[in-house]
Amino acid sequence: MIIPKKLPKDPNQRAHQIARILTEGPQPDEVVTERSAHMAEIGRKGGLKGGKVRAARMKAEDRVGIAKHAAQARWKKAQKPAPESKVPLKSL
Numbered sequence: 001m002i003i004p005k006k007l008p009k010d011p012n013q014r015a016h017q018i019a020r021i022l023t024e025g026p027q028p029d030e031v032v033t034e035r036s037a038h039m040a041e042i043g044r045k046g047g048l049k050g051g052k053v054r055a056a057r058m059k060a061e062d063r064v065g066i067a068k069h070a071a072q073a074r075w076k077k078a079q080k081p082a083p084e085s086k087v088p089l090k091s092l
Contacts, residue, residue, distance in 0.1 A: 007014045055063060 007017050058066075
């Protein structure tokens with residue numbers, strides 16, 4: 001049995017999809033052929049080495065610029081204030 005990569009977010013649609021998969025079996029478009037499995041394996045190999053090869057081909061100043069941009073994005077995400085609670089606190 002092959003489960004699709006993404007199930008719907010709606011709980012009712014998700015339950016329907018899961019029940020369909022369990023009762024009917026895989027649909028023709030969900031069946032993994034030998035060729036598609038082979039292509040997925042090839043794609044994974046390329047994905048594993050892609051970042052390293054890209055970094056090796058870049059100039060040092062380009063890598064520094066990308067690293068600074070990533071660090072700024074991380075700090076911006078970390079500095080977001082926590083949402084205020086709308087429930088009033090009871091005084092003692």
